Amino acid sequence: METLNFDLDKKPLREVNQFLHGDASGLNGKSVVIENPNGAHSIAVGLKSDVHVTIKGHAGYYAAGMNQLAKVTIEGSAGSGVAENMMSGTVHVKGFASNAAGATANGGLLVIDGDAGLRCAIALKGADVVVGGSVGSFSAFMAQAGNFVVLGDAGEGLGDSIYEAKVFVRGKVKSLGADCEIKTMDAESKKILIDLLAKSGHKDVSPDSFTQYGSARTLYHFHVDNAGAY
């Protein structure tokens, strides 16, 4: 496989992103390595071809934002909003992720090996998010669709006002948000979980060690008795 190296100490990010937005025919299957990212924001955002990008270090905000098709690996940690609004492809953070990781992502897979901050998978719209460590408070807030797997613990208000997304947590949950409840894991959900564990490098983790959470669907329609929850 052909590999291209960009050094952000020498080349402006604008040029690197512009290159990565090039015609898919020229990028599909190519490997691109980005060196000296040094926490720059918006690295590898808006990709739309099956290119493999490796970021050799820490990324700032919105790394791989709105990703389509590409496989992006961040060898360090990622700032806020990594893979925000991703449509497809894979984003793998080998370190930690800050707040709002995978926010509003519609498709694709986000894997975070370490912990993630507040509001992980907020307003998730269909993507799969797997966190090897723990997640902060208000994660899966208003999550609409998709699957959210946490191998560690979850903070306060997990799944507040959640819609149809599925949440699986192995560790402790500090508290559940409004309208979020424990679900019994059915065969279909278990299959999703097993599949995601395998895809994210946690093949040996037992699906039975997880508890599933989802919407109690009591806030789907305005009702006077819910006034305090709105």
Place this chain on the structure above:
Amino acid sequence: MSDDKSTDTIHKTPQTTPRQSATFDAYTNSEIRRSAATGIYDIRGGGSKRKLPHFDDLLFLGASVSRYPLEGYREKCGTDVVLGARFAKKPIHLRTPVTIAGMSFGSLSGRAKEALGRGASAAGTSTTTGDGGMTQEERGHSTTLVYQYLPSRYGMNPDDLRKADAIEVVIGQGAKPGGGGMLLGQKITKRVAKMRCLPEGIDQRSSCRHPDWTGPDDLEIKINEIREITDWEKPIYVKIGATRPYFDVALAVKAGADVIVLDGMQGGTAATQEVFIEHVGIPILAAIRPAVKALQDLGMYRNGKNSVQLIVSGGIRNGADVAKAIALGADAVAIGTAALIALGDNDPHLEAEYQKLGTTAGAYDDWHEGKDPAGITTQDPELMKRIDPVKAGHRLANYIAVMTMEAQVVARACGKSHLHNLEPEDLVALTIEASAMAQVPLAGTNWIPGVTKF
């Protein structure tokens, strides 16, 4: 001891005329009864319905001995606007300063969106998507389409981002600054639900804060991300509801906005709580000058390539309003409610149907219920058929043309060869309130409350 009733009546204390309370007026009382019966707040569409200080409280000083006017029709009075030339490779060029405000597909039918696109394109102006994503109806028929980037991110995707001509980051709306979107079950049809990735028929409450940034420092990084995704081609607007316009505009500009959209409390909404519409935010009249001052203080006001444009909205109805908004410092205006009326919303010819809904033409505002007899604020497939996108689009184009010509009439009378040459010095105020808010003198005096001594 008399049992003669007639003499009894004569000697009784005279009755006073029954008097309704100004405080507890008929509408207020009906609202109390409605609340008592239902236990839930009132939700409606439209903007503030109370009388507020507005553009009607301002007048133009036409040219006379001290200044000379331009000849109507013969001498040129330009109306074109360039928006977002600060960073974008492809700024927006419009033939008229009257733009169409963001109104979501979902709140409006697909055919209404198509009509807006057709009308605006014919008139040489832009339309704006809304909370719920971009539809083919609108992209296909709008020459210039502004794509909204909202807290809910419903329907947000990079393909549509690239298809847009400009991107509008929505922080708030004049009707509900600090509030999120709302779309009730009747309008969450299969298509709307799919675009928003929600279960069909639920009462959608969308978030009021963006999911992946908080505060102006983050906004700067967010704007930069959108520029990177779209290769710095498109202008980035930031829309704010009018509350603290000086600070909000200054922060948005520092965060990198190319264009500020400032929406006053008269601005319409598809649906929100009545209490929000009537009691949060300030009238557009009070918001324009502080916004312009912020741009001036930052050196970004009409300063060549280094300019940030200001679009204002909230109760714009005619060419006089357009001219007044521009004279106070706006570069362009946006219309929502007025555009819907031009398409046929609240039309008296549908009076019988409005009566059936317990309302009357002009007052119909239960847009969230999706029963609009005009086929505009609905997702009902039968009702939708009532709007003919070609004819309605034509009416909208006519209306925008009239507004533009009216603004030109005023500008020529003031001796201006371009609408943008109108200035606050061309205006006076009819009321002390309007004088203070718009910072133009009370008619016949040199007095601007808060600025000069009486």
